[in-house]
Amino acid sequence: MLHLPAEFEQFHWMVDMVQNVDMGLVVINRDYQIQVWNGFMTHHSGQQSHDVLGKSLFDVFPEIHQAWFRMKAKPVFELGCRSFITWQQRPYLFKCRNVRPITQQVNFMYQNVTLNPMRTPSGEVNSLFLSIQDVTAEKLVTAE
Template identity: 75%
Template sequence: MSLPAEFEQFHWMVDMVQNIDLGLIVIDKEYKVQLWNGFMTHHSGRQSHDAIGLSLFELFPEIPRAWFEVKTKPVYNLGCRSFITWRQRPYLFKCRNVRPVTQQADFMYQNVTLNPMRTPTGDIKSIFLSIQDATAEALVADNHKA
């Protein structure tokens, strides 16, 4: 017996979200984590069941709350993306560098995109963050400065 195509596609989507080589986090307007993918578990050392329901500021007290709220304001209010590059701030989430032998960095440099998530009625009640490991790019740039 075969599964309905919609169920199979849903399963694929869940598998992609958990295994993509990007951090994916969904937060609500209170900055509480709604989704925490496998990339974030691997790089932060925090399991999804330990992150979901907690505020980003509880999980990562190094994030300056007022600064981050300014970054999320246009996403919630205007429905546009917001960006944080490693050049503005080396990381949003202090994660270990998982390739310390090949890359000489104590942490993962990150590029982060904050994206609106619209409900079927068009409201924005959550945003998702995509976190890209930019360590290699940052180290190349630093080596060119020297």
């Protein structure tokens, strides 16, 4: 049996977690180019990672209002603080189909999104990652 260094094994685990966590994870740089696209996003958006990596977020998802999103991202890049988008503000950032069989009363996934800074070892924020939660069931409960 091949014995791998602990660091390599941990890296492999991290990649596996990012790809399989039940939450969308997307990394974009300051030019709004997509750097990471996890399995959740592939499954729910229908966009394959090889089709979106290196492309502009706004080209791939023209429904995202550029000026508004840049305003949400600015404090993340400039101040290194988090920014939030809730489904009450906007039902979704990425128009993804609703794939939950119990909550098929709506055609798209309601989302809560957190924009998180990603710091380099020197402390600069050159990228941010978006964590996207499916809150469709929560929205439907509050609507009742």
